[in-house]
Structures are given as structure tokens and as C-alpha cells.
Amino acid sequence: xxxxxxxxxxxxxxxxxxxxxxxxxxxxxxxxxxxxxxxxxxxxxxxxxxxxxxxxxxxxxxxxxxxxxxxxxxxxxxxxxxxxxxxxxxxxxxxxxxxxxxxxxxxxxxxxxxxxxxxxxxxxxxxxxxxxxxxxxxxxxxxxxxxxxxxxxxxxxxxxxxxxxxxxxxxxxxxxxxxxxxxxxxxxxxxxxxxxxxxxxxxxxxxxxxxxxxxxxxxxxxx
Amino acid sequence: xxxxxxxxxxxxxxxxxxxxxxxxxxxxxxxxxxxxxxxxxxxxxxxxxxxxxxxxxxxxxxxxxxxxxxxxxxxxxxxxxxxxxxxxxxxxxxxxxxxxxxxxxxxxxxxxxxxxxxxxxxxxxxxxxxxxxxxxxxxxxxxxxxxxxxxxxxxxxxxxxxxxxxxxxxxxxxxxxxxxxxxxxxxxxxxxxxxxxxxxxxxxxxxxxxxxxxxxxxxxxxxxxxxxxxxxxxxxxxxxxxxxxxxxx
Amino acid sequence: xxxxxxxxxxxxxxxxxxxxxxxxxxxxxxxxxxxxxxxxxxxxxxxxxxxxxxxxxxxxxxxxxxxxxxxxxxxxxxxxxxxxxxxxxxxxxxxxxxxxxxxxxxxxxxxxxxxxxxxxxxxxxxxxxxxxxxxxxxxxxxxxxxxxxxxxxxxxxxxxxxxxxxxxxxxxxxxxxxxxxxxxxxxxxxxxxxxxxxxxxxxxxxxxxxxxxxxxxxxxxxxxxxxxxxxxxxxxxxxxxxxxxxxxxxxxxxxxxxxxxx
Numbered sequence: 001x002x003x004x005x006x007x008x009x010x011x012x013x014x015x016x017x018x019x020x021x022x023x024x025x026x027x028x029x030x031x032x033x034x035x036x037x038x039x040x041x042x043x044x045x046x047x048x049x050x051x052x053x054x055x056x057x058x059x060x061x062x063x064x065x066x067x068x069x070x071x072x073x074x075x076x077x078x079x080x081x082x083x084x085x086x087x088x089x090x091x092x093x094x095x096x097x098x099x100x101x102x103x104x105x106x107x108x109x110x111x112x113x114x115x116x117x118x119x120x121x122x123x124x125x126x127x128x129x130x131x132x133x134x135x136x137x138x139x140x141x142x143x144x145x146x147x148x149x150x151x152x153x154x155x156x157x158x159x160x161x162x163x164x165x166x167x168x169x170x171x172x173x174x175x176x177x178x179x180x181x182x183x184x185x186x187x188x189x190x191x192x193x194x195x196x197x198x199x200x201x202x203x204x205x206x207x208x209x210x211x212x213x214x215x216x217x218x219x220x221x222x223x
Numbered sequence: 224x225x226x227x228x229x230x231x232x233x234x235x236x237x238x239x240x241x242x243x244x245x246x247x248x249x250x251x252x253x254x255x256x257x258x259x260x261x262x263x264x265x266x267x268x269x270x271x272x273x274x275x276x277x278x279x280x281x282x283x284x285x286x287x288x289x290x291x292x293x294x295x296x297x298x299x300x301x302x303x304x305x306x307x308x309x310x311x312x313x314x315x316x317x318x319x320x321x322x323x324x325x326x327x328x329x330x331x332x333x334x335x336x337x338x339x340x341x342x343x344x345x346x347x348x349x350x351x352x353x354x355x356x357x358x359x360x361x362x363x364x365x366x367x368x369x370x371x372x373x374x375x376x377x378x379x380x381x382x383x384x385x386x387x388x389x390x391x392x393x394x395x396x397x398x399x400x401x402x403x404x405x406x407x408x409x410x411x412x413x414x415x416x417x418x419x420x421x422x423x424x425x426x427x428x429x430x431x432x433x434x435x436x437x438x439x440x441x442x443x444x445x446x447x448x449x450x451x452x453x454x455x456x457x458x459x460x461x462x463x464x465x466x467x468x469x470x471x472x
Numbered sequence: 473x474x475x476x477x478x479x480x481x482x483x484x485x486x487x488x489x490x491x492x493x494x495x496x497x498x499x500x501x502x503x504x505x506x507x508x509x510x511x512x513x514x515x516x517x518x519x520x521x522x523x524x525x526x527x528x529x530x531x532x533x534x535x536x537x538x539x540x541x542x543x544x545x546x547x548x549x550x551x552x553x554x555x556x557x558x559x560x561x562x563x564x565x566x567x568x569x570x571x572x573x574x575x576x577x578x579x580x581x582x583x584x585x586x587x588x589x590x591x592x593x594x595x596x597x598x599x600x601x602x603x604x605x606x607x608x609x610x611x612x613x614x615x616x617x618x619x620x621x622x623x624x625x626x627x628x629x630x631x632x633x634x635x636x637x638x639x640x641x642x643x644x645x646x647x648x649x650x651x652x653x654x655x656x657x658x659x660x661x662x663x664x665x666x667x668x669x670x671x672x673x674x675x676x677x678x679x680x681x682x683x684x685x686x687x688x689x690x691x692x693x694x695x696x697x698x699x700x701x702x703x704x705x706x707x708x709x710x711x712x713x714x715x716x717x718x719x720x721x722x723x724x725x726x727x728x729x730x731x732x733x734x
Contacts, residue, residue, distance in 0.1 A: 004505060004606055007631070010631070010635075032635045037646050037647070039627065039635045039637060039646075042659060043635045060633075061634075062603070062631050065634065201659075294575060295575060295578070320575070323571075
């Protein structure tokens, strides 16, 4: 007799983050699916943790929800214990790692991405694996279309393994301006929605700058 | 009480030579001075009512409820020490919840009253504890019909048609005895309860009070709840009218 | 002679064979490995003023139509209905948990009214907790009610997975009913243009398709209509609703199995 499998294939579609010199972007589609069935077209997967932190966790969505609840609890206690001191993104990332590794032997089946503004005013993207390994990165994609999105980001954001045609030297990573980054996000998701059935419906983009938070929505393929 | 001071009133677990347990009797004294509460078992359900003396103008009206729900079909009201009463309510709720978990049925009210009474009785036989300073009136409707019990600090539990406890109990009992419980409907009983509490309050006229009335009836689906605002208002008007009529007549 | 102490007093290997310790290394014990008596799909959709939920009255034992009057819609509080698919004994557990919740809430003064989001959250925590103990409640739940006077509709499964949508369905319903319901409410907000009558008709149509195509469905079902009247919730649960205007003429056309003349 087969054993009960506590993990399922219910998930949000895909998400993606880009860090700039003075901004950070987190984007995700609002499709929630189980297998090939669309459960909901309007399930936001971007969690507002407060303190200017936003999180997506692609993978098994019940675990993702639990991780967000855990993090919110941790942040609430951090505020209680520290006179409402703002939790920095580096500390929030560390906390996320603690929560993930705390379930090392019954892991949360998720790939979280967190954005925020770092202490020095630069945009920050932190990404994690399900067990808690984490790092700050210029950009990251996760979820069903991560294999489609990530190479695009490598090519357009980090210019990985590209030579400058003029000098023949390895091409240096530029700090993207915000508009270019947002356009990249839109193109990336339009492409992902074209080829990945779990991605579509609506694209939700959270843009973080020193001035605050901006949310934008764009239509994606709905089939 | 001639035996006061003879040393037999210090402990629960000691009888006096004339066969009394003084601590239990003293607990009864706490009840006698408590606020007046009433239970009425009528044709189609039960009604609970309590006179809540306004001890301070700073207290919020309608807050600090004195009648409480034990299970869907059971309500409780008490006279005496409020914290003791609340503890009895908590214990009653545990009893009722335990019964549900065990048998997947609502607890029969006679059984609930008996179990709560047993619990109260335990606090009369150990010298490490004191008895509860409350009279508890338990009322509700179950499959066997409507039930009304009153438990005193000794753990005595008797079933009643009409029960009264607290400061105005004598007056209330006199009035209750005039009622025809077989014909009385719950809606009428609500009005009578209000009237009787107003009558009983005459001896204590200098103090303001609030009225709390709840019921469990066949018509409301055997659910313990406070009577609707409109009915309560109606009952108050009826009570005042009757009181005025008595004064004039 | 056996020389080591731990062997003393034990059956002799040369007579009884070596001790079989394999049970010590077997799989850990888990709780529910499969559902037994089950209910099939639950479906629900929003309309401009509320929610409609339906679930049929069949409790199957495998392919056996075991109980044909199983109620699978539970009213919780005064303005919420929970539809339950999956294991019926777990349904009863959920029923008891909900009743316990109602009683605990009635202790509070003034009594709090449980809303659909409250109940949704509570049930999600229970379902996720049980799956994390590898002892799941084998159900799919549809929760219908209101959030700040707006219709609220949510889904939870045995893993604690959850989402909200203007049309939800469990089991076969997600393949057969959802396309019918999404004709009216595809995206959030579409319910503004759907009347109660349209919603009820769509749900009835979906229940009909489910009865035609789902071998574990029944043509007798319960239909909950939750609406707001003058800002007050109105919950109507219609029982013993029948699938109407059935047409089985096509059954004669189906060939290729069973005892047939040709």
C-alpha cells in the first residue's frame, strides 16, 4: 500500500526578481494551478511582510503559505522585542534560512525569493533553496518557468559570458535603470506564459525604491 | 449562630458537635447577599434572569455578562461571588464538551447538573479548600424536555419549576409561587421574570440595576441566548406598569 | 549450548529458525492511507450578491452506492456554508470540530459572529497540521460566505493547499463543472454581472453534467444559496434537489461493451 505523500503539485506559477542600484523588483503571475488545472486566476503570490520586504515562494503552495505565516510571526516578535525596529533584509534573509533549515528533515518544498532595500540603499534580492541555502544575487527566477526565465535574466541582466564586441573583453554588468528592468520583467513573463502552461492570467509587479512601493498589473495569456 | 468561635468553623473537614460544617454555611452567607437571580421552567422552555446592581457608573452598560452559555442548549446564572461563579461555568463547559467528545451528543441536563454538583461537593470535604460562594442555577432544554436545577455551596442539586437565589430570594419565591408553570409560555415568563426582579428590587431601591434575561426554548431551536432586545424592552415596560399598578392599588 | 546471555531463554535457532526481526525495520506506521466511504465533487460559484454551493447526497464505498442521503453541506455560524468531499468519517470529524468552534465562540460576550474568512483560515490550519502529522483529513473543502459584505469563496484540500476564486470545484468537478461555471465567472469581479438565478442555473447545469459523467455522483443533491438581503446574510439550504430533464437517449447509441444485440 502506498504511503501518504504530504507534498502536492499545487503552486503559484513563476516569480522573478531583479535588483538595481536604487531599486528592487519582484514579479509573479497570479495563476494558481494544480497539475494542469487552473485553480484560480487571481491568487497573488507576492507576500508583503512589512518593513519594506516582499516575498514569493514557488513550489508547494501549502508550504509556501506556512513559510509566510512563520516569517510574519518572527517579524512580529522581532518588533515586540526591539521597540518596532525595522528588520533589515539581511536579517530577514537569515531568519528565512533559519526557518527553512529548521525543517531540514521535513522540508518546506519551496524556492523563496525576497526583495528589499539594503542598509546601504541598494536594491537587494535574496534567493533560497528549500533547505535554507541562500545568497544575495543580482536577479533570480523561480517556479514553473524558472528554466525559461533564468537564462533570459543571465543574458540581459548579468551579461553572463558575453564579450564586448568593441574591446573583446568580458562584458561588464551595468546597473540597469528601472524602466529597462520593468520592461525586461514584462518581456520575460510574456515569453514564459507563451511556453509554460502553469504561467499566465495576470502579471503582478512590485517595484521598490527609496520613495516606497509601486504595484503594477499587466495582462498575460489566459489559456 | 451560637457555636461561632468554638473552633469548629475553621475547617471544611470537621463537623461541629451538633453536626454542622460551618464553612459551608458561611459560603451560604456569601450567596444570601449576592445579587438576585431567577430561573423559570415553563411550558416550552426555561428562562434565566438576574438583577445586576450597578456598583459603579464607570462600568460599561451591557458588559460583564452574568448569564453565561455552557453548551448550545444550556445556560447558567449564579448569585454570590462572581469569580467562583465563573469558575463553575468553566467547569460546566468542560463537562459538556467532554460529553460531546465522548458520545457525540448534547449532554443531558440532569447529568450535567449532577456532575457539577458533585464537583461543588468536593470542595466541602477537604480542609485544603473552601466551598464555592455561589448558588448556581442551570437551565436548558434537551431531548427529555426542559430542566432547571439549582446547586448550593454544599453541592445539593435540586430540580425546580421556579428557582430564586440571592438577596431578593424571599420576595421572588413569593411571586414565583403565584405562577402557573404548566400554562406559562417562555415569552410570558420573560415578562414575569422582569416584573418579579423589579418587585424584589423595591427593597433595594436606592441602587440602579441592569436586567439580564436569557432563554432556551423549543421555538428558538433549543439554543441558549439572550432574549431579543425588543422583548427585553417590552418586559421592562410591563414590569414598570405592573409595579405602578401595585403601588396605586 | 548457546553461550551469550541474550540468547538464554530464547527459542533455539536450530529448532525454530533465526529470529525474524524484519518488522522492526518496516515502514513507519501512518494513519489514513486511503479514504473508505467517500463523497464526490463539491462545486461553488459567486454571483453579484452571494455564493451558491452544491454537493450531491451520495456516500460511496468504492464503486458501491453505499449511502444515498448523506448531507455534505455544513452550515457553520450564521453566514457560512462548508461543502465537503472525500472521506465521510473525516467529514464527520470536521462537522464536530466546527460545532466545537461554534460553541467556543458562543462563550464570548458579546458573541462574535464567525465569518467565512475566519472559518477558511481555521480549517486550512487544521488540514495543513494534519497533513504535516502524516495523518490527513482526507477531504476537499469548499467554503462559501461573505467578507465585508462581498461574496467569499475558497477551497482547501487534504494537504492544506488553499486558494480563492469566483468559481471553485473539487474532484471531477474541476474538469467538468469549472468550464461551465467559468463561462459566467472567469476572473475575479465577473460575479458583478451574474444574478442569483443565473448562478443557480449554472450550478444546476454543472450538477447535471457531473451526474451524467461522474460514476460516483448522484442525481439528488443539496444546494446552498447564500445572499445578502439589506446587508444581512440569508442562508438557504435546499435539500433533495433533483437533476432535472435528464436525457439518456444517447445511451442506446453507445456500443462496444456489455450484452448487445449487435
